[in-house]
Amino acid sequence: MSQKILTAAGYHRATSYRRHGLTPHSLDWAHQPVPVKRYPQPDRVPLDHDRKLPPLDYPGIMRHASPGHPAAPDIQVMATVFRLAHDVTARAMHGGQPFHYRSVASAGALYPFELYLAAHHIDGLAPGLYHYNLFDFSLTALRRGPVPAIPPVNRGIAATFYITGIFFRSAWKYRSRAYRYVLLDAGHLLENLRLALGALGMDFSIHLDFDDRRAATLLGLDPRREACLVGVHLHGAPAAEMGTGAAGDPKPLAGDILRASVVSDREVAYPDILRIHRAGHAVETGSAGAPPELAVMKKTPASWIGLDPPEFPVPADYARILGQRRSRRNFLSASVSRADLMSFLDLVTGHMGAASAMPPSCRSALATGFLAGSGMPVSPGFYLLDPDARRLGCVSGGGFTESMARACLDQMWLKHAGLHLLFMTDLDALDRTWGPRGYRYAMIEAGRLGQQVYLAATAMGWGACGIGAIYDREAADLLDLSDDGALLYLVGAGPVKRR
Ligand SMILES: Cc1cc2nc3c(=O)[nH]c(=O)nc-3n(C[C@H](O)[C@H](O)[C@H](O)COP(=O)(O)O)c2cc1C
Structure with a gap:
């Protein structure tokens, strides 16, 4: 069984639903995961939510939202990006608990994703690493000072957004199958972020290939619980002027920052999730750039x-x-x-x-x-x-x-x-x-x-x-x-x- 989990096909099949084959599972409501990361003594940078959003025409964005021009963004522009990428859109009470609707869909409304920002050259925001809190629309500074750009690229980088997934938020309900939802949900958030950057005419590049361990160290993640899934570089002036991030490896952050990846007092670890995620640590370049032949269907269109x-x-x-x-x-x-x-x-x-x-x-x-x-x-x-x-x-x-x-x-x-x-x-x-x-x-x-x-x-x-x-x-x-x-x-x- 465990060997099978080490492949995409093996994990997907092992977590398949079969009619009459679902094992009953009652939800542990007393230990429902919290939707927000709890950092000790957070060093907060408030973002301005009151500024009017620029008029953005959706069909227009869809026609032109490919990477735009290098820019020197300031903190106001970054606040707009965060608002467009992931915002609370309504508040309600569900079962006596407050519930926040969001601009991003998520399986079971469990919202496993988190968003971070490595600021390299943002006007009005000191270089460092920040975690985005959508509930109070602020950034929490996790590192102050220059940080490395992951993955390294040979272009000027003004900032990098990172999307992570916290496994137990989804696994609380979906158990071993949750890795599917963590990835799908991360894709939902990525699309909002991509559209936001494109709508504002920014130049960016999207990366799913990077050194997982370096990224986890940079972001201060507990790698058994939370994983970096996507990096999005926001490009600025040429590399010679702007640089490509600090050199060297990030230093590990303190244990109490890593503990913010804990989202419930009673978490269950699902080994299949860690196995498939870790099995994917190696980046394989694919068949010399040639796209694979996908044999998805038995028939081709007539x-x-x-x-x-x-x-x-x-x-x-x-x-x-x-x-x-x-x-x-x-x-x-x-x-x-x-x-x-x-x-x-x-x-x-x-x-x-x-x-x-x-x-x-x-x-x-x-x-x-x-x-x-x-x-x-x-x-x-x-x-x-x-x-x-x-x-x-x-x-x-x-x-x-x-x-x-x-x-x-x-x-x-x-x-x-x-x-x-x-x-x-x-x-x-x-x-x-x-x-x-x-x-x-x-x-x-x-x-x-x-x-x-x-x-x-x-x-x-x-x-x-x-x-x-x-x-x-x-x-x-x-x-x-x-x-x-x-x-x-x-x-x-x-x-x-x-x-
Ligand atoms: C990956 C994914 C899988 C989902 N699967 C189901 C599903 O099987 N059945 C369903 O009724 N809703 C499903 N949903 C919808 C979510 O329940 C919904 O996004 C969530 O409750 C938040 O509500 P909202 O989308 O109205 O903001 C899914 C959403 C996502 C993103």
């Missing part, structure tokens, strides 16, 4: 339809969309026009494939498609998206959405969703090309695109809901995927009942 983007996309205020994004499950089998479907697909595919700012490994680790339900302007069926050729291919015709709702742990409301966006991979190809680290590429990319589906649906006045609860093989068989083909994530989207 016919293709061109994606024709709308000439004049309807403007939509990006800050409003972020604020209104929610998981909605009250789908309606209403009819959708061809123009609306094309607008939606244009938004969703705008940053897929070659147009994406993601590392090539992420772009080539995933195949994307959708199930069209009744009411869609294309015949019901299973379609593959080809973002580079701007087309969609019909793999199989027929009504799939009810059977898919059943394969998603009988979440039958999902059968009314006009579209089921499908994020799929070939698990064996991940292992062969990149080793177990390939699992991170595919899952983080799936989560990133899932967040995009939520935002695009909100812009269209539709609803969306991520689905991680899947009887894995049942769903793969329904789609007639290959033996190593897997449906990693599904997001239902379409018209919803108006309140």
Whole structure:
């Protein structure tokens, strides 16, 4: 068993849900993980939440949000980035406890991710390492003084954002399967961050490959509990003027900072999570840059339809969309026009494939498609998206959405969703090309695109809901995927009942 966990395919299969094979598990509510890191005597830097956000047009961002120009950012701009990346959007009481809705979706609303900033050259913010606290909109200084840039790159770096995942926040509910959600959720947050940087015209680069141990030491993480998953460099003036971060290895931070990775008084360690994460420590470069052949499906599409983007996309205020994004499950089998479907697909595919700012490994680790339900302007069926050729291919015709709702742990409301966006991979190809680290590429990319589906649906006045609860093989068989083909994530989207 443990040997199997050391591969993407092994971990994914070992944590698959099987009908009649789920072991009952009651939630330990008395030891629910806390949603915020608790640092001792935090050295806080308040951020300004009152400043008006600049007007940002969402379709415009989607058309141009690839890395922009090097800049000399100041702390006000960084505050705007944090607000757009991860903010509280509403407050409510759930079961007598305060609950904060956020601009990022998260499996089970467990929010395993955290965001850090290594400041190298930010006007108004001293060089150092900071943790972002979205609840009081502040930064907590964890290091003061120059810090190394991880991973090193040969370009000027003004700052680096790091996204981490705290395993037990999700494992409290999902046990060994939680690594999937930690990665998917990190992808959701990454997409908001990427869009924020792109919307503000900044130049950035996204990294999933770095030395895991160095990153954990820099960020002061307890590596048994919290892992760095993504680094995003914000580029400034040329390297010669700005530098590429302090030289040398970061010194370990104090034990009480590492203890902030503890989120519950009674944590359970799930060895499979640590095994698959640690198995991915080595960065393998892949097959000399050539993208792997993903054998996800047994069949290839028999016919293709061109994606024709709308000439004049309807403007939509990006800050409003972020604020209104929610998981909605009250789908309606209403009819959708061809123009609306094309607008939606244009938004969703705008940053897929070659147009994406993601590392090539992420772009080539995933195949994307959708199930069209009744009411869609294309015949019901299973379609593959080809973002580079701007087309969609019909793999199989027929009504799939009810059977898919059943394969998603009988979440039958999902059968009314006009579209089921499908994020799929070939698990064996991940292992062969990149080793177990390939699992991170595919899952983080799936989560990133899932967040995009939520935002695009909100812009269209539709609803969306991520689905991680899947009887894995049942769903793969329904789609007639290959033996190593897997449906990693599904997001239902379409018209919803108006309140
Ligand atoms: C990776 C992922 C998996 C999810 N899986 C499910 C699911 O299987 N069923 C469901 O009803 N909601 C699912 N959700 C939606 C979350 O429950 C929802 O994001 C969370 O409760 C926060 O609510 P909000 O999205 O409205 O802010 C999922 C979300 C994500 C990001």
